[in-house]
Amino acid sequence: MNITRETVVNSAVLALLVLVPVVAQLRGDPFTITLATKVAIFALAGVGLNLALGFGGLISFGHAAFFGIGGYVTGILASHAANYEPLFDGAFTVNGTQQMLLIWPIAIVVAGLFAVVIGALSLRTSGVFFIMLTLAFSQMIYYFAVSWPSYGGEDGLSFYTRNQFPELNMFDPLNYFWVCFTLLILAVGLSAMITRSRFGLALGGARQNPQRMASIGIRPFWLSLTIFVISAMMTALAGSLYADLNRFVSPAMLNWHMSGEIMVFVILGGNRRLLGPVAGAGLYILAEHLLGQFSDYWQFFLGLVLLAVVLFAPGGVIGILTRRRGDV
Amino acid sequence: MSEVILEIHNLHKAFGALQATQDVSLTLRQGEIHALIGPNGAGKSTLIKQIAGEIRPDSGSIVFAGQRVETWDAAARARAGLARSFQISSVMPDYTVLQNVVLAVQGAQGRSFGFFRPALSDRHLTDPAQAHIAHAGLEGREGVTAAALSHGERRKLEIAMALALQPRAFLLDEPMAGMGPEGARQLTPILSELRTSAPILLVEHDMDAVFALADRISVLVYGRIIATGSVAEIRANPEVRASYLGEEA
Ligand SMILES: Nc1ncnc2c1ncn2[C@@H]1O[C@H](COP(=O)(O)OP(=O)(O)OP(=O)(O)O)[C@@H](O)[C@H]1O
């Protein structure tokens, strides 16, 4: 593998993300570890969205739906397990669980099923209609969660104890960070693999010139639907981790604000850059934490920065740091 | 007479009151270049689009390799071996020459759902792609992004992508458009050789190229074919001279 500038920048970004919680651990500062964990989780959500938004060119303004579904699946399974209440009790019994290794795949599959339906319907349109449809579907799910009393409705659902992972104490903040960080790395690796594959090549073609695809025998719809679903699944995994970090889920995870935030991670860090969302989420949390102390209007300044990025540096932070031209 | 690969019968297409295709019938035979000429707005591109499956005819039939294909979408026709190039260059601008052609090879193979192996290190894709790139006269330009190519090179890239489909027929819509006389001279032998891989339905305004290349010519005027014949027959046809070739011909 030849070492490009992007590889160097990427390594630095990851090294920083690891260094912060390790140093915080040595200094006995669990709050900072939690902050770094939040970055890893948000970055994972962004890596998921980047697949659809960056590589697939699908401007989804509804990824909060998948983030929230991941969160709710986690909260529901965990609270049923904690209360010894079966999820379903009829001809057979389905119990909740507090095992992350069970919760994750369930969260991923449930979100994937939602994504198949939402994607198949939304992909009948394109451009601004696609954006609006993804937004509409996610808001429908948001309002459903608000008005669904069984799991806390508007107030959300607390589940008091962190879920479990074999052989690792998940109450140790640094351990939980490692779990989240490892999943982030796996997701980045998976993204890298997908984007270089035959599928990735075709997906990029469909993004650049969808009309042309048919004349070489490829139907863009199936490419787009597939990446939309994979993207949703990654974001749902992030949602599950986020619920576990807070031991709490609420409709806020499903709200369009959340969709916007995930989009900010991607665009700020660098659309279509493998580690763009990691840099974006890191800067976002940093800005929230530092600027938020001084000014309640920090989001206003974030807005300005975002505007500058979109206008002058479409490759985001990673783009600025690597300054490669036109390459994919 | 050699085998007919593409057969169009009584095709009609109207855009509102405008009859863009009127009762068009034509054939494309193995080994030939069949040129389709006619003034601007005659309906040449519209006919190509109907054959390629991008727009639906109002009536009539299209038989390709023995099968009725009117109801097939464009992707299905491309996979069945109908390759086309566009009057206005249409490639993937951010991709390199190699990526564009590899993508077309992969489309022809019908295998775009591989997730694991990197496409650009798959010899089953890159070997044929390299061959098509060389065939189209773009050797040495594999690593250049399509957006950075000259106009003429982009036209050649279109040919390479069409070749990648290993087609049973080419539909080339003004492959020389905007290339200038020098570019046209370069492309003429490439197209001439192309007919040995598959017959070509060639839409072209450059009459020197058409007369040099065509085995048969059809003349389309206001959506209607007014004459079909050999180069000599078309040059001699008084109606064609009046309506299209003009006085100087
Ligand atoms: N989608 C469309 N809707 C309405 N009219 C159309 C459409 N496409 C083409 N036309 C009209 O049909 C006629 C034939 O157009 P077409 O592009 O097929 O001509 P052409 O022979 O390819 O011309 P040129 O030599 O300029 O490329 C023109 O009058 C054009 O304006």
Ligand SMILES: [Mg+2]
């Ligand atoms: Mg035309």
